[in-house]
Amino acid sequence: MVKINENYLKLPGSYLFSTIARKVKEYKEANPAANVISLGIGDVTLPLPAAVISAMHRAVDEMADKSTFRGYGPEQGYDFLRNAIAENDYKARGVDISPDEIFISDGAKSDSGNIGDIFSADNVVAVCDPVYPVYVDTNAMAGRAGDYDEKTGMWTNIVYMPCLEENGFLPQLPERRPDIIYLCFPNNPSGAAATKAELKKWVDYALENGSVIFFDAAYEAYITEDDVPHSIFEIDGAKRCAIEFRSFSKNAGFTGTRCAFTVIPDELKIGGVSVKSLWNRRHTTKFNGVPYIVQRGAEAVYTPEGREQTRALVAYYQSNARLIKSELAAAGFSVSGGVNSPYVWLKTPDGMTSWEFFDELLEKANVVGTPGSGFGPSGEGYFRLTGFGSAENTREAIERIKAVFCK
Numbered sequence: 001m002v003k004i005n006e007n008y009l010k011l012p013g014s015y016l017f018s019t020i021a022r023k024v025k026e027y028k029e030a031n032p033a034a035n036v037i038s039l040g041i042g043d044v045t046l047p048l049p050a051a052v053i054s055a056m057h058r059a060v061d062e063m064a065d066k067s068t069f070r071g072y073g074p075e076q077g078y079d080f081l082r083n084a085i086a087e088n089d090y091k092a093r094g095v096d097i098s099p100d101e102i103f104i105s106d107g108a109k110s111d112s113g114n115i116g117d118i119f120s121a122d123n124v125v126a127v128c129d130p131v132y133p134v135y136v137d138t139n140a141m142a143g144r145a146g147d148y149d150e151k152t153g154m155w156t157n158i159v160y161m162p163c164l165e166e167n168g169f170l171p172q173l174p175e176r177r178p179d180i181i182y183l184c185f186p187n188n189p190s191g192a193a194a195t196k197a198e199l200k201k202w203v204d205y206a207l208e209n210g211s212v213i214f215f216d217a218a219y220e221a222y223i224t225e226d227d228v229p230h231s232i233f234e235i236d237g238a239k240r241c242a243i244e245f246r247s248f249s250k251n252a253g254f255t256g257t258r259c260a261f262t263v264i265p266d267e268l269k270i271g272g273v274s275v276k277s278l279w280n281r282r283h284t285t286k287f288n289g290v291p292y293i294v295q296r297g298a299e300a301v302y303t304p305e306g307r308e309q310t311r312a313l314v315a316y317y318q319s320n321a322r323l324i325k326s327e328l329a330a331a332g333f334s335v336s337g338g339v340n341s342p343y344v345w346l347k348t349p350d351g352m353t354s355w356e357f358f359d360e361l362l363e364k365a366n367v368v369g370t371p372g373s374g375f376g377p378s379g380e381g382y383f384r385l386t387g388f389g390s391a392e393n394t395r396e397a398i399e400r401i402k403a404v405f406c407k
């Protein structure tokens with residue numbers, strides 16, 4: 001008889017955002033007059049840059065004409081986009097990445113989830129705690145995580161690296177040696193960023209131990225500080241031990257349009273096998289490419305107008321995040337993140353749990369955020385607020401939080 005992949009049965013329900021939605025719905029039903037503001041959004045809210053829209057309109061017209069119509073494109077992405085990325089995201093920062101080391105895809109979520117396909121199921125995986133849940137769940141699906149322990153909220157075979165206040169919310173080198181290390185900087189959910197020196201420590205560790213780093217740089221555009229690298233490949237030796245995931249979602253508003261890319265350098269070899277060639281095999285077998293129209297839109301991000309418009313989008317969210325951080329810090333809250341990130345990580349006051357604070361914030365301030373415990377055990381006692389809302393709502397939400405909690 002056919003058998004299912006039983007690893008899926010081990011997955012706990014994904015309750016975080018559904019529980020938030022249910023609680024908000026119930027509250028609104030009981031209090032129809034309440035004007036509830038969400039600072040919990042992890043999605044962008046402003047429209048695509050005008051340069052992207054024009055480029056996509058032009059591409060749509062090309063698709064309407066027999067002489068310029070395109071069918072299947074190269075699975076790895078069109079050269080025009082791979083070249084633009086190599087030139088602008090890497091060469092301009094002094095990093096030599098060739099276009100054929102870049103794989104265009106429909107998302108950093110899919111890529112960071114799918115990359116495990118080309119690695120053995122008996123590798124030991126390390127993640128930061130709190131963590132973007134995709135890394136953990138996709139390893140659980142692949143049978144790499146062991147069993148889920150309800151009591152601890154952890155998988156038995158995953159190495160959790162607690163990111164705590166005393167370490168600036170950065171992971172420390174783990175006691176148990178992992179084969180695969182997921183790093184996400186600037187971090188979701190904590191907003192913490194890793195300096196060059198910090199990333200060098202991880203690259204050296206991976207090279208020494210024969211590990212590979214999966215580096216998620218989905219929030220790279222939010223970096224404001226000079227000593228924070230935009231790419232792990234700015235670190236010497238990283239090309240021999242790292243894979244990088246990037247996305248157009250949070251810089252250019254592509255969350256609903258879908259375009260991202262993964263970089264696997266030629267130098268990354270495991271037991272003499274090129275990881276790039278394995279990924280190329282997987283990608284070309286299971287994926288038929290991002291739509292031409294969307295890739296033309298992504299290419300426009302690198303034009304002078306596209307850059308300026310993209311910068312303005314990011315600046316808008318950054319300014320919301322900065323305001324949340326500075327106002328709440330001035331009001332006596334313990335807050336971090338928000339400097340190189342759209343995310344602000346708030347320590348819940350008076351020892352409240354993340355969910356107790358959620359309820360109190362919803363009921364007394366009519367403001368919604370995301371409980372830190374939803375991202376892993378070390379997120380307990382923390383709360384994620386985001387800069388992705390409107391500037392007006394952000395200001396109003398901050399005033400309400402201050403009114404309730406800072407008497």
Ligand code: PLP
Nearest residue numbers: 107108109132188218247249260
């Ligand atoms: N990586 C991280 C850390 C994220 O927070 C997100 C989205 O929230 C993604 C990846 C998803 O990116 P994409 O929209 O390209 O799939």
